[in-house]
Amino acid sequence: MxxxxxxxxxxxxxxxxxxxxxxxxxxxxxxxxxxxxxxxxxxxxxxxxxxxxxxxxxxxxxxxxxxxxxxxxxxxxxxxxxxxxxxxxxxxxxxxxxxxxxxxxxxxxxxxxxxxxxxxxxxxxxxxxxxxxxxxxxxxxxxxxxxxxxxxxxxxxxxxxxxxxxxxxxxxxxxxxxxxxxxxxxxxxGPRRGETFVTRKITRAVARIAAGIQDAVYMGNLNAVRDWGxxxxxxxxxxxxxxxxxxxxxxxATGEGATVRDFVEVAFGHAGLEWEKYVRHDSGQERPAEVDALIGDASKAKRILGWEAKTHWRDLAKLMVDADRQLLDDQLSGRTVHAEHH
Structure with missing residues (x-):
């Protein structure tokens, strides 16, 4: 056929x-x-x-x-x-x-x-x-x-x-x-990440806090280490x-790990905000069994498939903040967004 x-x-x-x-x-x-x-x-x-x-x-x-x-x-x-x-x-x-x-x-x-x-x-x-x-x-x-x-x-x-x-x-x-x-x-x-996932939750909160329509974001374990691409x-x-x-x-994987706290610091800093003023701890968001550190070794994929990650997690955090700020600007220009506190 x-x-x-x-x-x-x-x-x-x-x-x-x-x-x-x-x-x-x-x-x-x-x-x-x-x-x-x-x-x-x-x-x-x-x-x-x-x-x-x-x-x-x-x-x-x-x-x-x-x-x-x-x-x-x-x-x-x-x-x-x-x-x-x-x-x-x-x-x-x-x-x-x-x-x-x-x-x-x-x-x-x-x-x-x-x-x-x-x-x-x-x-x-x-x-x-x-x-x-x-x-x-x-x-x-x-x-x-x-x-x-x-x-x-x-x-x-x-x-x-x-x-x-x-x-x-x-x-x-x-x-x-x-x-x-x-x-x-x-x-x-990335900017299409679901809003309940930790990176998008952070960058979306940064956009809303910077715009003055959210006063804080509630987080679980800030010490967890992840490999973000x-x-x-x-x-x-x-x-x-x-x-x-x-x-x-x-x-x-990228082969580099960073804590959730690291991601928070870069994301808030990119918007000129001091994260300690806005991040609150919520034990209810911690897992019953935590995964402390995930850092991948993708050398096999590079060797056999010719694949490797190119975007560093710091640049990823910044581009996600920029995207969420733009998205919020677009929303505010077209309709009312109600204040959220979580």
Whole structure:
């Protein structure tokens, strides 16, 4: 069957990584399909606003399908119908702290969801290459630096569910010969990051405090060390994994760690603010089991895939502050934004 272009399926396409990946693939001439959950609001697909219009032209390249990673029959039907060359599983309940509150749901989506998608790919016999969004949270309490050979010790229901998915991918690769790879991505951020994730929570608070419409931000553990990179660079790493002839598992990371306090200091400082005046401690935002330090070693990805992170976390913090300040300016010029204190 001759095709004018390669076809990719992305679960989680409306998230930070999914939207960046869709843009990357469209730029490479792919036909891109994404699975989106039905929502009663119209803001759920906002990250795709710049690239998605409902199909109405012969050269349409982006198509969205209603569905959910918990619906096996839907996944099977979509893969049968579109016969993708590449499948990227980015769908997840991806908030670590929240996973302690909804562990059952997190397991259903993050663990069993991967099995459903792998099985749909296997049963369709479409020959698709499969990418699984693994996470540095697999390492948990394992001391840094962490690489592909480091032992796993997840410290949250999220990490445990993602560990199931990691081994499911390895199993389907070994048992069925699927071209299936795990991307063990360390923290990667940007202006499209969800507002409840710590980096975006910080930069959004900086914008609002600088504008005089928020008086403080409440934080949990400021001593946690993370390896923060820039999301658009990381989705290119995902793509490179599926272009390599041999499926494998790769860490993507910058190799440099910083504390949450470091990120706070740079973000507030970029707006000319002294962070100590505005940051309050909230023990309710600390995890029952903390992950103290995640710093990745991505030398394998550099050696085999030619991938390496380029944006330093300090520059990342500044660009996110600039983006949130611009976003707030745009909002204030068009409508009223109510004051928030958390």
């Amino acid at each position: 001759n095709r004018p272009r390669r076809t990719a399926l992305i679960t989680g396409i409306t998230g930070q990584d999914g939207s960046h990946l869709a843009e990357l693939l469209l730029g490479k001439g792919y036909e891109v399909h994404g699975i989106v959950r039905r929502s009663s609001t119209i803001s759920g697909n906002s990250r795709l606003d710049g690239i998605y219009q409902p199909p109405h032209t012969p050269d349409q390249q982006l198509f969205l399908h209603y569905g959910d990673i918990t619906d096996a029959s839907m996944l099977t039907n979509v893969i049968r119908d579109i016969q993708p060359d590449e499948v990227y599983n980015l769908a997840a309940q991806s908030h670590v702290h929240v996973s302690f509150q909804i562990p059952d749901y997190t397991g259903n989506v993050d663990a069993l969801g991967t099995i459903r998608l792998l099985e749909a790919v296997r049963a369709s016999d479409c020959g698709a290459r499969f990418y699984q969004a693994s996470t540095s949270e697999l390492f948990g309490s394992t001391p840094p630096p962490q690489n592909e050979e480091s032992p796993f010790h997840p410290r949250s229901p999220y990490g445990v569910a993602k560990l199931y998915s990691y081994w499911a991918v390895v199993n389907y690769r070994e048992a069925y010969g699927l071209h299936a790879s795990n991307g063990i991505l360390f923290n990667h951020e 820039y999301a658009p660079e990381y989705v290119e790493g995902m793509w490179r994994m599926l272009q390599h002839d041999t499926p494998d598992d790769y860490v993507l």
